[in-house]
Amino acid sequence: MPTYAEIINRMKCAAAANYDEREAHSLALWAVEALTGADRVQLLVDPHREVEYVDMEEVERVERELSEARPIQYIIGTTEFCGLQFAVGEGVLVPRPETEELVRWVAEECPTARRILDIGTGSGAIAVSLAKLLPQAEVAAMDISEVALDYASRNATANGVRVRVVQGDALSDWASAFEELDVVVSNPPYVPASDRASMHRNVRDYEPELALFVPDDDLLRFYRSIADGATRALLTGGALYFEIYEGAAEQMIEMLTERGWTDIELRRDFNDKNRMIRCRKR
Numbered sequence: 001m002p003t004y005a006e007i008i009n010r011m012k013c014a015a016a017a018n019y020d021e022r023e024a025h026s027l028a029l030w031a032v033e034a035l036t037g038a039d040r041v042q043l044l045v046d047p048h049r050e051v052e053y054v055d056m057e058e059v060e061r062v063e064r065e066l067s068e069a070r071p072i073q074y075i076i077g078t079t080e081f082c083g084l085q086f087a088v089g090e091g092v093l094v095p096r097p098e099t100e101e102l103v104r105w106v107a108e109e110c111p112t113a114r115r116i117l118d119i120g121t122g123s124g125a126i127a128v129s130l131a132k133l134l135p136q137a138e139v140a141a142m143d144i145s146e147v148a149l150d151y152a153s154r155n156a157t158a159n160g161v162r163v164r165v166v167q168g169d170a171l172s173d174w175a176s177a178f179e180e181l182d183v184v185v186s187n188p189p190y191v192p193a194s195d196r197a198s199m200h201r202n203v204r205d206y207e208p209e210l211a212l213f214v215p216d217d218d219l220l221r222f223y224r225s226i227a228d229g230a231t232r233a234l235l236t237g238g239a240l241y242f243e244i245y246e247g248a249a250e251q252m253i254e255m256l257t258e259r260g261w262t263d264i265e266l267r268r269d270f271n272d273k274n275r276m277i278r279c280r281k282r
């Protein structure tokens with residue numbers, strides 16, 4: 001059997017075609033953890049130990065896929081979000097760390113919420129994490145994509161929570177299926193289509209376009225439709241939380257103000273980018 005260091009090095013070389021040195025190293029460790037079951041501390045403390053068992057065909061597959069810039073989360077089929085494990089694969093967005101901040105904001109401000117809806121749930125990251133953090137709440141998760149809904153329900157079950165998974169279109173009359181909600185939360189597609197060219201290959205070539213992009217001349221298309229539906233589906237005083245495009249904060253505040261939303265608050269993420277907004281139904 002090879003040593004851990006040998007496999008780490010193979011993974012690192014494969015990743016180096018697509019990532020800088022630091023990132024290639026971190027992806028290599030991540031891959032080897034998944035392949036061998038060793039934890040990161042073991043890998044760093046004693047890398048020259050021989051591996052007890054590893055499937056060499058799997059080593060070759062992971063190596064090849066890293067060299068093709070497939071996201072590590074798809075390669076190993078799972079990712080961590082809010083301390084929970086989520087199955088992910090092609091057809092579903094890999095949940096991002098900034099979205100954890102949105103989840104924590106909702107959980108902090110709405111500890112007694114009874115009914116929560118997550119629109120554009122993808123892997124179910126937001127809905128499942130909220131169901132875990134707020135066990136008294138009934139959580140529903142909506143998406144237009146069947147692949148996403150399938151991941152979301154598997155992830156709810158795997159994490160031991162109940163989430164009502166519903167197919168729906170956020171751009172049409174979605175609100176007729178919901179009433180008396182305390183919270184609506186959404187991380188909808190918001191990347192301007194013109195950003196596509198400058199995005200990393202691992203996003204551009206692998207993640208679903210349906211989850212990411214909006215036309216440059218209509219960046220708020222999801223937010224307008226979600227806010228309008230939420231006006232009907234939320235209880236008075238109910239809260240609406242969005243993850244937003246960093247360049248759209250002003251437009252968002254203007255749009256929500258015009259529509260009569262109150263208590264509007266903008267927050268930055270850990271990268272110091274305007275990233276989330278909360279408002280309430282008057």
Ligand code: SAM
Nearest residue numbers: 095120121122143144145169170187188189211
């Ligand atoms: N909530 C997940 C997260 O934060 O990781 C996924 C967010 S992803 C940015 C946006 C999601 O919106 C995708 O799962 C996509 O399938 C879904 N979506 C795209 N168009 C939609 C539509 N018209 N109606 C409902 N959901 C839609």
Ligand code: GLN
Nearest residue numbers: 187188189190191211212
């Ligand atoms: N933040 C994600 C990215 O840049 C996109 C999330 C979204 O479109 N809502 O890849």
